[in-house]
Amino acid sequence: MEAMTNQTGARARHKTTTRRAIQTAAIELYEERGYDETKVEDIVERAGVSQRSFFRYFPYKELTLFSDDHTEHLAELVLTAPSHFNAIETLDWATAQLFLIPTTELDRRRQAIRNQLGDDARVQRQLAYLHESLSIRLRDAYVRRLGIDPADTSDLRPQILVGLYLSLATEVSGRSQSPEETRQRWLASLRSLL
Template sequence: MSSPQRADRTPHPSDRVVTSLRERKKAKTRRTIQEEALRLFAEQGYEATTIEQIAEAAEVSPSTFFRYFPTKEDVVARGDYDQIILEMIKAQPPDLPPLTALRTAFRTAFASMRAEELDKVLARAKLSASVPALRARTLDGLFDTIDMLAGAVAERAGRDPRDLAVRALVGAVMGVLLPAMFTWVERGGATPLPDLVDEALGYLEAGLPI
């Protein structure tokens, strides 16, 4: 008689495929909601666009919208780029100094983005700069990004992410990235974002000479 099947058996490969398909479907739905929201914001304005209109345009229910984005502000403030940057940081050689590793990771991450992805980032950045509620929500997102970067730097350096040195480094990085983003928005995307980000981080790496 065969023994009962263990509840903690190794997942069958087909189980992993199903999970992967589900994740891809979720990512596609998330992108569709965000793309339709940005289109409607551009056509009729942020304030005039309702969640119901976004859901209808994305062919999902309002309840589905809220599963992906808790608020309308989150459609603009939330992105998948932190995870991409985190992966790029982890991929850097362990002997690179932290700031050099961050500069290389950001340059690689932004340079790998397709033109349509950068267009979407630019649209979100313009909205965040012009709508007060979005500016506040974007600030919250910056704190999340700082926590993410501090964790990545601390892991590479074998330090506590709460160490002042770690926080100061990450704060300095964000301090030069923000003007790079503002310049990109002011120029309407005319200067490539990867170039501006790399120039800003190179300036920091050189010790901020004036």
């Protein structure tokens, strides 16, 4: 049992290492040559992985421009928040935990490349897709957290909480203040609205 857990842990670590190696190589090449001029072949060569491995982690090249670790983490946080918290307190706690995760150098460089690409249609579509998949995971987490029967479509609290999170995320990404500062203002405004 312990051996199995170790193995699973080693596999998870290997996955993270491979993923990060691909992303680092990709960002370096985008910075050196530009996004459009970089081919998947160039990335796999620099990262020292196979093309098959690349496509297992990044079915589309655009995906190398994004990291979805945070969004996966958010749904988890909603489920693990102290059980006596109500829905708004859960949102408060989960976003506070999320925003404690420091932005890495890789995140910052990735964001800079995305900004250069501006309103490139592929990037826009990918962002829309990520928003969509985050929304589904987060909604499901709230459905479980609030003990709602998944077949009951009349209780729309999970959808509303997702909408609130998306509006907070938009606010945070559009401001120069620290995420935590914006988050606190945003929550104070939400509370004064209620």
